[in-house]
Amino acid sequence: MQHFLWGKLVLVLVAVVAVLQVVHLILLSRLEAKHHHNEDQDVRPISSGNEAEAAFASLVRSLHQGRVLDTSGEYQLVPNLAPGTRQPPPRSSSTVPDIALVSQCSFNHLHHIVPMVQRWQGPISVAVFAEDHELSEALWRIASLRLCYSAVRHNVSFQLVSPLPAGGRPPLTVPPVPSPPCQVPVPEAYKQKNNYAGKRRFPNNLLRNVARRGTSAEFVFVVDIDMLPSFNLRQDFYEFAVKNHLFSETHHEDKTVYVVPAFEARETATPPRMKTELLKLSDGGDIRPFYIELCWKCQVHTDYEAWQKEPPSSGLAPLFEVLWKDPWEPFYISRNSIPFYDERFKQYGFNRISQVCELHVAGFKFSVLNNAFLVHRGLKTVTSFHETKDLDQERNRLLFRQFKTELREKYPESSRRCY
Numbered sequence: 001m002q003h004f005l006w007g008k009l010v011l012v013l014v015a016v017v018a019v020l021q022v023v024h025l026i027l028l029s030r031l032e033a034k035h036h037h038n039e040d041q042d043v044r045p046i047s048s049g050n051e052a053e054a055a056f057a058s059l060v061r062s063l064h065q066g067r068v069l070d071t072s073g074e075y076q077l078v079p080n081l082a083p084g085t086r087q088p089p090p091r092s093s094s095t096v097p098d099i100a101l102v103s104q105c106s107f108n109h110l111h112h113i114v115p116m117v118q119r120w121q122g123p124i125s126v127a128v129f130a131e132d133h134e135l136s137e138a139l140w141r142i143a144s145l146r147l148c149y150s151a152v153r154h155n156v157s158f159q160l161v162s163p164l165p166a167g168g169r170p171p172l173t174v175p176p177v178p179s180p181p182c183q184v185p186v187p188e189a190y191k192q193k194n195n196y197a198g199k200r201r202f203p204n205n206l207l208r209n210v211a212r213r214g215t216s217a218e219f220v221f222v223v224d225i226d227m228l229p230s231f232n233l234r235q236d237f238y239e240f241a242v243k244n245h246l247f248s249e250t251h252h253e254d255k256t257v258y259v260v261p262a263f264e265a266r267e268t269a270t271p272p273r274m275k276t277e278l279l280k281l282s283d284g285g286d287i288r289p290f291y292i293e294l295c296w297k298c299q300v301h302t303d304y305e306a307w308q309k310e311p312p313s314s315g316l317a318p319l320f321e322v323l324w325k326d327p328w329e330p331f332y333i334s335r336n337s338i339p340f341y342d343e344r345f346k347q348y349g350f351n352r353i354s355q356v357c358e359l360h361v362a363g364f365k366f367s368v369l370n371n372a373f374l375v376h377r378g379l380k381t382v383t384s385f386h387e388t389k390d391l392d393q394e395r396n397r398l399l400f401r402q403f404k405t406e407l408r409e410k411y412p413e414s415s416r417r418c419y
Helices: 002-036 049-066 107-120 132-148 150-155 204-212 233-243 275-283 304-309 353-361 389-410
Strands: 075-082 096-106 124-129 156-163 217-222 227-229 256-259 262-265 287-289 318-322 332-335 365-369 374-377
Touching: 049 075, 049 132, 075 132, 075 204, 096 107, 096 204, 096 233, 107 124, 107 132, 107 150, 107 227, 124 204, 132 150, 132 156, 150 156, 156 204, 204 217, 217 233, 262 275, 275 287, 304 318, 353 389
Parallel strands: 096 124, 096 217, 124 156, 256 365, 262 374
Antiparallel strands: 075 156, 217 332, 227 374, 256 332, 262 287, 318 365
């Protein structure tokens, strides 16, 4: 009898231990998921139609109260259309020790903001372009995003840019058939439509500057709206900056920008979060260096081969420096005090490289980061562009020649040139 009781006790103890082990594994998996997948948190519907209409009306008031003209007199700007509720207002006299993601888009690409805010988890400034007849739809979509995604409401600051109307502007009202609240649509007509396909010349550099002025963060990472940074990049760079005293006043004049290698992934591939994931996708042919098919020399100086050979490690650090060479146009994290983009460049061609070229002439150095990366969703091919791409590029090529001549006058003591 005693042996029988001891046997049952042992069985009970074994069962309890097994249950505890299962519970332990569940808790570990949940902690792991919370650590690695918290980019999916805080994105859930929270609004009703009435709330969306009230939010729309608030944006209309902001538009009417905050409009200013750009320096060319062609565009109306609303610099603080909808500031992020947890983001300090931008001030020209002071900055905040943080890194902001900066982007721009036409209003029909606003759906890209949702995965962007999930991935970045920090301050984002976006300048939105809308034609005069598109303003109501643009404001409705911004209102819906802010209501339905608390992370957007807290972290994203929206700026607005629109062409100056030739005549009087009609009253802005809720669109006749508004998209349902908490559902930012991706119409079929927009899936193949890029920023440059509109009737007006798309002022991408004006938008980039407006977005940069919309954040108080000391460092900015200017990216295209359909790109995603590597997971935890903001926190990793913040720790790197603190460790190297980049936020201290003694480093404010430092002329270093931190290059983040850019890639493009098949639309069927899940955008990688970590370098290990990216390397596996690269081995499988699902991801490749950005612009490799269209303009390899525009990105080749990033030295993807050396970057990919460097094993993933904890933390962020400079891997190597690259001396700028034409026509390299990397994406990079920099202080927001660097030269702004030349707003004469519109549509396609030379809009980003003109600013990179100026950094080179002004004495900046380019340092490639070891674990950070940027992913464009979709492969760039010759069919990715609008019909007038070549005309736009040739027009901007002539402007770029003029721009390079002007740089010699702007930086007379520099021995560097854009070639």
